[in-house]
Amino acid sequence: MSTFILVSGMFTGPHVWEETAARLTATGAAVHAVALTGLGGARPPAGTDVDLETHIADVLAVIDSVGRAEGEGRAEGEGRAEGEGRAGSEGRTEGEGRAGSEEIVLVGHDYGIHPAVGAADRRSDSIARIVCLDSGLPQNGVPALAAVADQGLREAAVDAAQGAGASLPPPPRDGWRHWGSTVGVPDAALDRLTALASPQPLGTLTQPLRLTGAAATVPMTGVLCTGGGASIAMVQARADLGEPVLRALADARVAFLELPTGHWPMLSAPTELAVTLLRAAAGEGRRLTPVDAARQPxxxxxxxxxxxxxxxxxxxxxxxxxxxxxxxxxxxxxxxxxxxxxxxxxxxxxxxxxxxxxxxxxxxxxxxxxxxxxxxxxxxxxxxxxxxxxxxxxxxxxxxxxxxxxxxxxxxxxxxxxxxxxxxxxxxxxxxxxxxxxxxxxxxxxxxxxxxxxxxxxxxxxxxxxxxxxxxxxxxxxxxxxxxxxxxxxxxxxxxxxxxxxxxxxxxxxxxxxxxxxxxxxxxxxxxxxxxxxx
Structure with missing residues (x-):
């Protein structure tokens, strides 16, 4: 049985997942979209410093609630993934996997991969697979701000990071493209994305992520949205060139899938995204080829x-x-x-x-x-x-x-x-x-x-x-x-x-x-x- 926990990216909340969640639920999977504090979740009192640890706690609360629900039986009305195969758990010896019938697939989009991986590091035995949805792989001691590609946006965030409760305002309608490709996003969806956007608490971007290494034992799938210029071939090429983080991903537990759309696939291709997430849960995808003497990059x-x-x-x-x-x-x-x-x-x-x-x-x-x-x-x-x-x-x-x-x-x-x-x-x-x-x-x-x-x-x-x-x-x-x-x-x-x-x-x-x-x-x-x- 697959239970998907979906963590949205910067400025966005659970609403972005609605269409994809509906399609996953129709297959029998259970879906929980995490309401991060200040981003679709409860708004903290003025002056309260919301940081990455706050959002990690939000994700942990959902993971733990799924675990409690499993022990008590599924609540009435929740879907059950009848006939779905187990999500891959390569690399774990028998008995190390999560007990029970539920397989939690933790999906992080954009910034959301940082609290997702932070939570997985503390509940590694509860997570069957991490899915990095058009995002990089967070590293220990590195803040989420480092993953923002646009140098101007990073500098603006640093300039704004003053005092408790500081936040980065969401982009205007025509500014979303600076945060990632908007290829395929309908006008109405872009209007709604803009209308429902929330300021991003700066502490969530500037606080370094702390990992013990436990998350690295969890199988992972990277979903690359090719509309932004990413591809599995590019990841392989950079791994071949010696980029340490990517070379480490040439592992049987790590798979990659592509989606031919922009950075917001839940808005531009919700059905295709649902299918891709189901494939990820099943452990499908292409593996990187390690660099060795038998293969010439x-x-x-x-x-x-x-x-x-x-x-x-x-x-x-x-x-x-x-x-x-x-x-x-x-x-x-x-x-x-x-x-x-x-x-x-x-x-x-x-x-x-x-x-x-x-x-x-x-x-x-x-x-x-x-x-x-x-x-x-x-x-x-x-x-x-x-x-x-x-x-x-x-x-x-x-x-x-x-x-x-x-x-x-x-x-x-x-x-x-x-x-x-x-x-x-x-x-x-x-x-x-x-x-x-x-x-x-x-x-x-x-x-x-x-x-x-x-x-x-x-x-x-x-x-x-x-x-x-x-x-x-x-x-x-x-x-x-x-x-x-x-x-x-x-x-x-x-x-x-x-x-x-x-x-x-x-x-x-x-x-x-x-x-x-x-x-x-x-x-x-x-x-x-x-x-x-x-x-």
Whole structure:
């Protein structure tokens, strides 16, 4: 039997779960939506400090009430999950699971995962599964505020955190998108979400979560809402890159499911969410593949072309691949890796076969190939990464073997927003700007990254700067939308842009789709960039 305990996110209360709860109840499951203090639950007296511990206590009270109800028999009118299989309890030895017939599935959405995991840590023997619904996994000693992607929103919360009873006002109707993708939410539902929103007590965001480790023994399912730009493939990629928290999730007890909707699936896709929660309760989902010698992560796979063995010259965070026996100052192509890339990633991006392959390919055709490491470790780091790139470019231009007046910049994936600086004020020595499968605007799950990093706005100032954009035909829809917006802006201002399409290519097609079409696209893009350098 499955009993779902649903914990809502910031500014919201039990009302957001109504449609999903009805669909779960119709299957025979029992459902309890937690009324967190001040967020649909009792409003505390003015000046009372509501913190994360307050909300953990709210969740514990519901867990304990379910346990009492089980001992006393189900109350009249509550649904029973006839025929439902047990939620998975992998990793627990026989006798450690919860006694009785009820399987409590604890679901935390957005901020709600913090009190949910805090409560599960204290009642681990009572919980069959934790479901992280479009949320990160809380860590011991880390406040919920750290999980808010938008740096501006975090700073506003810190500024407001003064005195007992302080709270963060809910967003206006058009402000919800800054807290997560509103894709699929009907207008009426968005109106109701705004009308019923409550101020978020700041203590719930700033008080660190304290965990003993018991919650880590409970099976878990992460439900990723792809409308915000998240996907299982992205989680796997970041785990492969060495992000410690995600690597720890490559465990048989942890599964992942996807929902093709935005950050509020209970409003945009309540039926689909109910089905997904039932699948989660049954232990379904994809597991992450651990990093080991038997599996080569995509970013470490060989380059798809045979390239000359040009030696690397390392200076600080910059590597140069200089054509042997070349005479005179040469043009240079600076290859800018994507991201965010965890700071723990080893090898670092400038040593990835994809980047070194491009650099050696350029060197084999008579240009200096350049790779570098920059500081794009999180979505807050674009300004730092932009500074790193600018410094690296000046370092390259100062090299006597490089023609300082003939430089091309070639961006990849998440470095796309960094193109805005160069599009908005292209220096005379920048002869070409290229981008492979770029993310050309902040994805909804990132929050805002600052108006400075908006290529679609900056391209109107690009003038005669030649642009080469390599587009993956099988790109994720959320990334493809940012490219479409940029191309529309480029077309509107008459920018000099060439699009190289790889119709059957995925993001990082050079690593995952080493086909003749992919090889042809690499050759074509390289020819175009070098032609502009030599014009």
């Amino acid at each position: 995509a970013h470490l796979r060989p380059f798809l072309l045979e390239v000359p063995e040009v030696p690397r010259e390392r200076a600080g965070h910059v590597d140069l691949y200089v054509p042997p026996s070349a005479e005179g100052p040469l043009p240079a192509v600076v290859f800018v890796h994507g991201g965010p890339v965890p700071a723990e990633a080893r090898p670092t991006p400038r040593d990835w076969p994809l980047l070194t392959g491009y650099a050696r390919l350029a060197a084999g055709r008579g240009a200096v190939g350049v790779t570098l490491d920059h500081s794009l470790h999180s979505v807050d780091d674009y300004a730092r990464a932009a500074g790193d790139l600018a410094a690296a470019v000046e370092q390259v231009r100062a090299d006597p073997r490089v023609d300082a007046d003939r430089i091309a910049l070639w961006f990849f994936s998440g470095s796309g927003p960094l193109t805005a600086d160069w599009l908005g004020k292209p220096p005379s020595w920048l002869r070409c700007l290229a981008a492979n499968y770029p993310i050309m605007a902040a994805l909804p799950a990132w929050g805002r990254i600052g108006s400075r990093f908006s290529p679609a706005e900056a391209v109107a100032q690009a003038g005669f700067l030649p642009l080469v954009l390599v587009r993956a035909g099988l790109e994720a829809a959320e990334i493809a939308a940012t490219v479409a917006e940029f191309l529309a802006a480029a077309d509107a201002c008459g920018a000099d842009i060439e699009v190289v399409d790889v119709p059957d290519g995925h993001h990082t097609f050079e690593a995952v789709d080493p086909t003749d079409a992919s090889r042809d696209a690499v050759h074509r893009a390289m020819r175009s960039v070098l032609r502009h350098l030599r014009a």
